[in-house]
Amino acid sequence: MNPDALAAALLAVLTPIAERRRPGEPLGLSAADITFERPRNRDHGDWASNVAMKLAKRLGAAPRELADEIAAGLSDTEGVASVEVAGPGFINIRLDAAAAGALAKTIVDAGADYGRNDSQAGRTINLEFVSANPTGPLHIAHTRWAALGDAIARLLLFSGAQVAREYYINDAGAQMDRFGASVLASIKGEDKPEGGYSGAYIDELAQKVLAERPDILSLPDEEQVAVARDLAYPHQLAEIRASLESFNVAFDEWFSERVLHAAGPNGEPSLIDQAVERLRAQGHVFDEDGAVWVRTTDYGDDKDRVIRRSNGEYTYFAADAAYYLNKGDRGFEHKIYLLGADHHGYVHRLKALAGAAGEDPERNIEVLIGQMVSINGARLSKRAGNIIAMDDIIEWLGTDALRYSLERSPADSPLDLDPDLLRKRTNDNPVFYVQYAHARTHNVARNAVDAGVDRSEFAPELLEHETEAALLGALQEFPRIVAFAAEVREPHRVARYLEELAGLYHRWYDNCRVTPKGDEPVATVHRTRLWLNDATGQVLRNGLDLLGVSAPTRM
Missing domain, CATH: 1.10.730.10 (Isoleucyl-tRNA Synthetase; Domain 1)
Structure with a gap:
């Protein structure tokens, strides 16, 4: 007898008791509302319920008195060996050996499906995690969200939800231009540009670009950075994919930020342009000082956000808005974002965005913030530069040890891993x-x-x-x-x-x-x-x- 069957049995006993004490007043409970706990002391039985204490006042009874009535009725249930009342009204239930032992065959017969449930059935969820810039290798800060995000997806799928694991590729904006300029500088044998990227991987990318376009330095100066950027970027993205696959993490969707900025095939407005107008139609966009703003303070943000500057350029918030709306357009009612410890400011911003889009910030969007992870003795990557690369950690500790260790602690607590222990x-x-x-x-x-x-x-x-x-x-x-x-x-x-x-x-x-x-x-x-x-x-x-x-x- 499992907890669901036991809950149904207890409800069957409780319903006539409630009718007798409150005639004509529906109990209004289902078996799902009745929960059990495992007693810490197994001498107290297999399961314990506090249902009598929760319902006593409503049914006009003392908790212990109500518990005694429930225990008397439940003791005749097939598979129940004994029922005792303890303390102020706890109901302790002991199953007979046959009823308890039958579970072993149930599990073997169910196989890989044992534990599968429908608690999340009917939910369509877009789960975005990792989403590192495609300008360098993944590093230690990404490992935790890679492990947790994938595990959360597995749990949701096993619980009946429709889930899409999504990686948002930040492949537009200034960081990509700096990336291209860094690769080009390596090709030219020059120092990296200010704010650029360094490491042996940049030199490797430079050689790949040069192999594909040996004439790159003969191109006009304004084209060289763009060519270096666009040829190096797929190689770096492929390396990110490979790193995640070696960590048993697979994404269903790799969404390029460039899609948000691109005009339609027939000159239609970009998704960002459309997002601004859709938010305006909701009544949350206003113009001030030549800029376009979203009134996110209506939904708890600490200040209103500029979505388009007075010079006509869109802000990062514009891309966030277009991306959020696009997820809904693709049929995802619920959006979960897994963000790093340095993204606390995004929580209110994204929830405000959901509200401005006409959705419920408490139901349609969820933002999880994770804390940093450190590993004693981990060395900076010679290849990747001044970071601890994911590939190096996987090779050092192994996928199983690393994933399990990252997943066995709450995401919101800092984590310091002991490599010596994990290798034992x-x-x-x-x-x-x-x-x-x-x-x-x-x-x-x-x-x-x-x-x-x-x-x-x-x-x-x-x-x-x-x-x-x-x-x-x-x-x-x-x-x-x-x-x-x-x-x-x-x-x-x-x-x-x-x-x-x-x-x-x-x-x-x-x-x-x-x-x-x-x-x-x-x-x-x-x-x-x-x-x-x-x-x-x-x-x-x-x-x-x-x-x-x-x-x-x-x-």
């Missing part, structure tokens, strides 16, 4: 601890085959050892953990859950044998335990996949 093959290393548990489930299964133990029998009532009850209880929690992590955009909840599950599995492994001991014959209990072993491996595998981390079968 010991239980002190969290990713090793979880992956080793998964590998152990496969080793147990291999040994079971050698011993003649298979899954031809399943008697869940035999899973009665205290470590089995604890393990089954944790396995039962996985769908709820996944749904909640998706809702609050916090992959670290899955990682911490996997660590707890691994610990419970290791304790079960130490106490309950799947293979017979010595000359002991194969019995039903061994075959049943193999189901539990394989169910645990499946949940560990599903959880690691949601984090974009591999689940090795041997270690």
Whole structure:
């Protein structure tokens, strides 16, 4: 019996009690409104509910009195071994072994779909993350959002949402001209321009540009920077893509900022021009001192924003506005932005933009701000210049260790990683601890085959050892953990859950044998335990996949 079935059973008991106490007054609750927690002390049962304390006043009863009524009715439910009332009105429920143990077969039968849910069904989400300028290699600051953004997307998809992972390519503006000028300076053997880019990668790009256009220096001066920029840029973008792919991060859409600035094929206004007029039609655009402004203070911004300067040039805010509206035009009702710690000022600005566009800033847009990550002993990249490059960190620590470590802490907390710990093959290393548990489930299964133990029998009532009850209880929690992590955009909840599950599995492994001991014959209990072993491996595998981390079968 899982929490959903238990909630339905409790609601069936509670409904006539409510009708008796408040005749004609609908209870107005669904099974989804009834929640359970795992008691910290397993002596208190498998599940606990505070529903009696929450509803007592409304139903005109003392909490403990209402809890006693619910407990009396629930105790007759099939699969429930006992129900006790504790403290001011907590309802502690203990399942019988067969009802609890049945979960092992449910998990094995569900396979990779166990934990999949529809809590986010019906939502169309555009998830934008990383979005680094295509003017150099990705670095340490991008690794955290790459890992978290991809994990959030996986959680949302697993929870029923339609999600597009999007990378916004900032390939227009002054930074691209400085990039082109830096490549050109390398071709000419000159010092980089003021505010330009340096590093061996610029010299490598310069050689690629020169190979494609050996006549570049014979072009008019005003064309040289543009040619260097436009030929070097695809090579740098390809390197960014490769870095992300090596980190198990794939994007569904690579959106070029240039699209926003370009006029239509028949001379139609650009998307930025159209955005200004659409915001004006909403009544939030005004003209002052020759410039065009958006009245973002109507939606909590600290000041109104200029969208077009008095000299006719558009601001970065104009591109932001056009891009936001374009996401809606492409069918994305909900937009999630993952931004770095230096982008706090964008939160109110983007929410104000949503409001000015006629949408609900509290429903249609979500801005997540992450804190910085540092790695003790990480060296600056010789190739990339004065940065710690993503490729170097991946090569040093490995994709699995890096991703898992970045995802197991809340995004809004600074993170300082210990490389020595992450490279250890010991239980002190969290990713090793979880992956080793998964590998152990496969080793147990291999040994079971050698011993003649298979899954031809399943008697869940035999899973009665205290470590089995604890393990089954944790396995039962996985769908709820996944749904909640998706809702609050916090992959670290899955990682911490996997660590707890691994610990419970290791304790079960130490106490309950799947293979017979010595000359002991194969019995039903061994075959049943193999189901539990394989169910645990499946949940560990599903959880690691949601984090974009591999689940090795041997270690």
